[in-house]
Amino acid sequence: MEQRANKGFYVGMIFIAVGAILMLQRLNLIPWSLTDILISWQMLLIAIGAIMLRNGSQVKGIILIGVGTFFILPEIFDVPYELRRVYWPALLVLVGVALVYRQRGGHRQLYHGVEGKTFDEFDDFVIFGGREIFITSKQLRGGRSTSVFGGIEYDFRQAGLAPEGAVIDCTCLFGGTGLKVPPDWNVRNEITTIFGAFTDKRGDSFQQGQLDPAKTVVIKGITLFGGVEIKHV
Known part of the structure; x- marks a missing residue:
């Protein structure tokens, strides 16, 4: 509030x-x-x-x-x-x-995402390229994703959230970030979009009653001539 x-x-x-x-x-x-x-x-x-x-x-x-x-x-x-x-x-x-x-400027050690690796926090950067990352952590706390003239796609469908949930900070500058999430995750949008977009494409694949309030992931950050997309499949 x-x-x-x-x-x-x-x-x-x-x-x-x-x-x-x-x-x-x-x-x-x-x-x-x-x-x-x-x-x-x-x-x-x-x-x-x-x-x-x-x-x-x-x-x-x-x-x-x-x-x-x-x-x-x-x-x-x-x-x-x-x-x-x-x-x-x-x-x-x-x-x-x-x-x-x-x-x-980070105060905590974060791990660079590697395809198929298990970790609780991540920090990924892509410029003029693309990357697909599979995360299977069962205590995911979040991380940071930066795409500049490129794209990153995360697959969280085999992951679980920490008890306090997760916060993902996305910066998309002429780029994009895609997030595949489980059907019961509650995604809260706090993205600032400027000549960009935040799109949740799960509408056709899940019912509102499936969402679990205890499994909340907050998407923060900014998209400038870019976008963030949430999907299930």
Whole structure:
């Protein structure tokens, strides 16, 4: 409830800011050119990134602010040709630095997923490629999945959850993550989607009464031009 209240607060602040900017523009206090910059999808990414930094999601916040800044700079400045040539590589460097910081910032040891291996936590990273991982742990606590211009698919159908459940943090940047889960798992969506999607395709394969509240997995993270998909088969 507290998390939902915080999201409502921030969404409300964004609406207030947009309304105030439009009012100032209608009163001819700020020019249209500035309004177009302040009310844009790039500025929305920067605002969401700042909110995530405020809430402690440093890596996701840095990525969103970097992408938003990357696309909004040409709207503000006449970017020289020499700088435009290194624009995309610079963005990749920024994302890479954020991901390296995330890997080094972990406080617990996590294990890199290997097909068919049993472990209780995982931390997987894919870039420009794909990977399929089978997890058979009976005390799964969760982990992290990062896909950049690639995809990861997990098969949890032979796995069991820890008594406290599991939390899976997914970061999909121009990529995707697929999760095959048992029919009685209760999946709670807390993904932030920006030009992306979260899809639960189990609707045709299970009945609502099958879900076990004691077996809850929380899917967190962010999809930017990517997606997370839940399925049973």
